[in-house]
Amino acid sequence: MSDKSKIAKEILERYRLGQSTEQERRLVEDWMDEYAKMDLPVDHTEVNRRLDAIWRKLSAERSKRRRMLLRITGVAASVALILGVWLLQRPVSSEDALPGSSSAQLDLSLSSKEQLGTTIRMSNGKEYTIDQISSAGEPLASGIVLKKNADGSLEFDTRNAKDKDLSKYINSISTPRGEQLKVVLSDGSLVWLNAESQIQFPGIFASDLREVSLSGEAYFEVEKDPRRPFFVNSKGQQIQVKGTKFNVKAYPEEAVTTTTLLSGSVDVLRRTAEKEEVIALVPDEQLRASARSMKKLKVQSSSVIAWTSGKFIFDDTPLHVILTDLARWYDVEIDSKELVRGVTFKGTLNKNEPIESILRKISLTESVNLTLKGRRIMVTQ
Secondary structure (H helix, E strand, C coil): CCHHHHHHHHHHHHHHCCCCCHHHHHHHHHHHHHHHCCCCCCCHHHHHHHHHHHHHHHHHHCCCCCCCCCCCCHHHHHHHHHHHHHHHCCCCCCCCCCCCCCCCCCCCCCCCCCCCCCEEECCCCCEEEHHHCCCCCEECHHHCEEEECCCCCEEEECCCCCCCCHHHCEEEEEECCCCCEEEECCCCCEEEECCCEEEEEECCCCCCCEEEEEEEEEEEECCCCCCCCEEEEECCEEEEECCCEEEEEECCCCCCEEEEEEECCEEEEEECCCCEEEEEECCCEEEEECCCCEEEEECCHHHHCHHHHCEEEEEEEEHHHHHHHHHHHHCCEEECHHHHCCCEEEEEEECCCCHHHHHHHHHCCCCCEEEEECCEEEEEC
16 A cells, blocks of 8 residues: 555544545545545445445444544545545455455345335236336227336326226326336326335326325425326325425324425315314425424425435434334335334435445444344344
8 A cells, every 4th residue: 555545544534534634634525525526436336345344444443432523524525425436446455355345235226126015906906017018018908008127117107098087997006115116197297206105196197186196205396287286195194285395204104294385386185183274485495393383494395305316315304203214215124113212314225235334334423333234223232
């Protein structure tokens, strides 16, 4: 290792541990600012592989001083990437190739993962999976054609539909854990369906109304049509949409339902045993509602829908919520989740990153230790 490489590694390590001087901190952050402006070809798979080995060694060396002062924000992620680029500029040494570093990883890359578990149930009782749908299309009842587009999305083509009363026939699409899907509805509206979610909708919307039902999480981009308002029914609420972009997270097993508006406007009708209440949202507002309370918050709405483009973005998010999201995406279970109550995390993580790497990064910044054993996330303090 050259003297310059050795010094760079030492500075980065002190920065990572929160032990750098003010001058070193400025040096690293100026370096990252310059790096962010560059467009370098990087093999991220190789970066992650080598970083995994380095993190394992660092974790072993600091078993008695686990707590780290640095949060993994965008800045810290840049440090990791810079270190990864530096690693790629030299051969792998015996220090990097640690025992056990080639252990199996749950790696569900959005770009390569086949969506074979997604189920499409038609109103006539027929069921399909993604691999059964071609670009040429699958003829359905009354002239409707179900097609798979080049980007992997499903589209219900109703241009040649013969029966105009198809609004009473309800279809459904369900995604399992670890999969998500983009759907083009008959009116041209777009729906991104997250893992372990289901949407129900008619083959053709009625002439005066467009209505769907959701269980789980979905991001909507609704086509504007003043003659036909668009409604989304989910757990304990109904959303009236006026041509807009919004995200709904309404898993039946979760106490809180969130509705986040990106553009346009929506009215959220919340129903309880005692009353009904309508809450209007404007862009970058989020309604967090449970059986006992409701609260509107200002949020960075683009972060909320980062899951549609292959990222997890967390902003002081409760760790038990994060672990639930990870469990859905990587199809794992969580052991002793109650130990993380009161712990939050802030940072950006890639959904195509091995889950072991994600758990390690969170563990290095928070007051708990997360490890993967088989298909279970183990939580210890």
